[in-house]
Every structure is written in C-alpha cells, then in structure tokens.
Amino acid sequence: MNASTDRDPHVEPGVTVHRAGERFRTATGWLDSRHSFSAGAHYDPANTHFGLLLLHNEDRVVPGRGYDEHPHRDTEILTWVLDGELEHRDSGSGRVERVGPGSVQRLGAGSGVRHSEHATAQRPVRFVQMWVVPDAPGGEPEYAVREAPVDGGEPVVLASGLARHRDLRVLPLRQRHAALTVVRLGPGGAVELPAAPFVHTFVTRGTAGLETGMTAHAGGVPAGTVLDVGDAARIVDDGGRRVTAGAAGAEVLVWEMHSALGLE
Numbered sequence: 001m002n003a004s005t006d007r008d009p010h011v012e013p014g015v016t017v018h019r020a021g022e023r024f025r026t027a028t029g030w031l032d033s034r035h036s037f038s039a040g041a042h043y044d045p046a047n048t049h050f051g052l053l054l055l056h057n058e059d060r061v062v063p064g065r066g067y068d069e070h071p072h073r074d075t076e077i078l079t080w081v082l083d084g085e086l087e088h089r090d091s092g093s094g095r096v097e098r099v100g101p102g103s104v105q106r107l108g109a110g111s112g113v114r115h116s117e118h119a120t121a122q123r124p125v126r127f128v129q130m131w132v133v134p135d136a137p138g139g140e141p142e143y144a145v146r147e148a149p150v151d152g153g154e155p156v157v158l159a160s161g162l163a164r165h166r167d168l169r170v171l172p173l174r175q176r177h178a179a180l181t182v183v184r185l186g187p188g189g190a191v192e193l194p195a196a197p198f199v200h201t202f203v204t205r206g207t208a209g210l211e212t213g214m215t216a217h218a219g220g221v222p223a224g225t226v227l228d229v230g231d232a233a234r235i236v237d238d239g240g241r242r243v244t245a246g247a248a249g250a251e252v253l254v255w256e257m258h259s260a261l262g263l264e
Contacts, residue, residue: 034058194254
C-alpha cells in the first residue's frame with residue numbers, strides 16, 4: 001500500500017458520522033467486538049480504511065479469555081484500555097505486560113512478531129485497538145507501554161510520528177504522517193480538533209457535540225451532531241472543528257493523519 005499527502009479524489013471533503021449501532025459486530029462466547037472497518041468475516045469494499053487507519057476495533061473480552069498467540073507484521077498497533085486489564089505475552093522476548101486504564105500500548109510489528117492478548121482471570125477487559133500502516137516494511141519489532149493519565153481537558157498525545165511531536169514524551173510511531181491523541185472533557189468542556197487532511201474522532205465515554213456545519217457531499221451531517229459512546233466522525237480536508245462534552249463529560253480518541261493509503 002502506498003501513502004501520499006495528496007487528498008484522495010474519491011473521498012469528498014467534509015464530515016461523515018458512523019454510529020455505534022452501524023458498525024460491524026463479531027460476537028462469540030468470550031468476545032464482543034465492534035469494527036469500524038472491514039474485518040474478518042465482515043467485508044465492505046467501500047469501508048476498508050480511513051486515511052492511514054487500517055483497523056479500529058472496540059473489544060469486550062470475558063475474564064481469562066482472549067486472542068491466543070498469532071502473528072503480525074508491518075503494522076503499528078496501538079491499544080487504549082478503558083476498563084479492566086489486558087495481558088500481553090510476546091513469544092519472541094518472553095515479555096509479559098499488563099495494561100490498564102490510563103496506559104497505552106504500542107506494538108510495532110516490524111518484520112514479524114507473535115503475541116497473545118487476554119483479559120486477566122479476575123475481570124473482563126474493554127479496550128480500543130487501532131492499526132496504522134508504517135512508512136516502510138520491515139525493521140525489528142518494538143514494544144512499549146506508556147502511562148498517560150488524562151486530566152484537565154487538554155489533549156494528550158499518546159503516540160506520534162509527526163515531526164512536531166519529537167520532543168514530547170510520547171510513544172514513537174513508524175509513521176511520520178500520523179498521531180493519536182486522547183482528550184477527557186468535563187461537562188461542557190470543549191477542544192478544537194487538529195486541522196489535517198484526515199481526522200478520525202471516536203467517543204469512548206460520555207457524549208460529545210461535534211460542530212459540523214454541512215458536509216460537501218449529498219446527505220451531509222447537520223450542524224451540532226451529537227456523538228454517543230462508540231460513535232465516530234471521519235473528517236476530510238475540513239479544518240479544525242470543536243468538540244464539546246455533554247452533561248456527563250466525554251473521552252475522545254483522535255487520529256490526525258496527513259497522508260492516506262493507496263494513492264500514487
């Protein structure tokens with residue numbers, strides 16, 4: 001897959017909202033997973049990615065169960081835990097890590113890695129896992145966890161490959177055109193989203209009002225659209241927009257991307 005800083009001519013500028021109930025769902029005895037894009041048995045050729053974002057799943061896993069050992073390569077994998085603990089086991093290094101709320105995990109698969117991810121035996125886990133394509137294939141696998149408590153309504157950069165974030169204490173990404181930020185807003189709190197060719201906004205807690213105006217394409221989203229838990233907004237070439245938390249506050253994950261897949 002190629003990346004380009006040119007805008008995708010097949011994607012209209014503006015805002016498109018994807019509701020939680022419209023997402024693909026995989027439900028088994030131990031897993032309830034909601035997919036933002038095509039995944040596994042769910043395939044829609046018109047919904048395979050957004051910008052550089054390949055996968056964006058919200059998973060709920062019962063205690064003691066999870067994803068057994070499996071391989072990855074040439075993928076940057078970020079995991080934000082919402083409730084419970086996620087246990088990561090790396091078959092290559094023998095590393096075992098537990099990741100809880102307020103921490104972000106990054107696995108740079110590089111030329112190849114095998115790992116497993118499970119809920120601990122004591123309680124279920126809920127997390128958001130996101131994949132982006134790296135700048136180039138190959139390289140040594142990399143793993144890191146960063147504690148990133150979110151306070152005060154200010155955006156917190158979790159992981160980034162953008163040049164302007166080099167001096168921040170964030171997880172590095174092998175993708176120089178992307179950054180992941182989280183913001184936790186109190187009731188009525190507001191924040192301006194980054195201005196970028198592609199911005200993906202996802203509500204993990206509470207509700208958030210998104211200033212949208214009207215999109216440029218048919219069926220545009222009305223101004224002041226409210227995003228509930230599990231709702232996402234995909235924003236293309238549309239400048240910075242404000243997000244305002246509802247009465248219970250909000251937590252929002254934001255991908256800022258200055259490139260896209262599949263463009264010459």
